[in-house]
């Protein structure tokens with residue numbers, strides 16, 4: 001038996017007719033950029049997130065970067081980021097010209113530890129990017145008690161959390177603004193790159209709408225030095241179709257996660273399972289376990305035909321690209337420990353129950 005980490009082709013085949021029709025509709029329309037499909041998707045996705053505005057952009061990194069630019073955050077400013085995240089969270093800050101200031105995660109939920117935020121605040125701190133990592137929402141109320149005190153903007157990195165909820169409120173409307181990615185492997189994935197910003201801040205939405213299109217308010221009128229970062233009509237049309245299936249597909253992920261949690265509950269305590277807080281409704285973008293012998297276990301699963309992954313093997317502060325910040329091994333021990341111990345098991349709407357059973361049986365024998 002072979003088990004893929006994520007089967008994107010099966011996702012396509014399940015709704016092939018709808019996707020093909022949407023694709024054809026766009027090609028035949030002769031309209032490919034900033035047109036009716038994007039406008040419709042923006043309305044539908046804003047409604048889905050309970051947000052007033054949605055602006056489709058080129059990718060998730062740009063979505064984060066454009067929020068920072070829209071708020072005028074740049075050189076000389078600091079932005080608090082998790083030490084444990086995908087590097088794009090940090091890159092967006094650097095790209096805006098500001099400095100990422102890392103804060104360690106809670107080791108059980110993997111999300112930023114809200115107790116450690118206040119000590120990281122300085123007079124230069126302008127924003128915090130809270131990542132809903134692996135699909136579980138960050139503790140937004142506790143974050144906002146700190147940010148309100150200091151007048152700091154809160155930005156959600158919701159690239160892994162389409163449809164997740166915090167205290168019954170959807171991610172994407174929990175803070176000043178939120179960034180989404182529609183990279184193909186995300187819970188809501190396009191057939192290429194894509195991203196979006198959601199916000200209730202009308203002024204910010206207007207700025208980002210211009211910034212994504214050469215800083216242009218009307219054709220050939222440029223009021224800021226913007227970029228070209230637009231969600232194209234083909235991607236928007238595919239995403240409109242997939243948005244209608246998102247809740248059902250997230251439910252399948254939830255069922256698989258429930259199965260994993262139950263089937264692995266009795267295993268030795270060295271295997272640490274993901275921890276879900278009572279107020280969180282995660283969407284299980286990833287199912288990440290921890291084990292001191294991660295590499296050995298991964299190898300044994302690989303030999304059984306099970307493809308796992310590691311999110312992420314090197315934390316941003318130890319990447320060559322961030323050598324400029326001068327961090328060393330030992331500076332963020334929790335992120336470093338997670339990088340050594342984390343293992344992502346296959347999960348996705350097209351993983352079968354038999355596949356999941358095969359994975360848990362092989363994992364349990366690898367542990368013994």
Ligand SMILES: *Cc1c(COP(=O)(O)O)cnc(C)c1O
Pocket residue numbers: 059060061062085086088089131157159160180181182183193194195
């Ligand atoms: C995928 C991802 C991004 C970046 O999205 P792209 O569309 O690949 O640019 C940002 N943050 C997190 C947490 C992600 O997982």
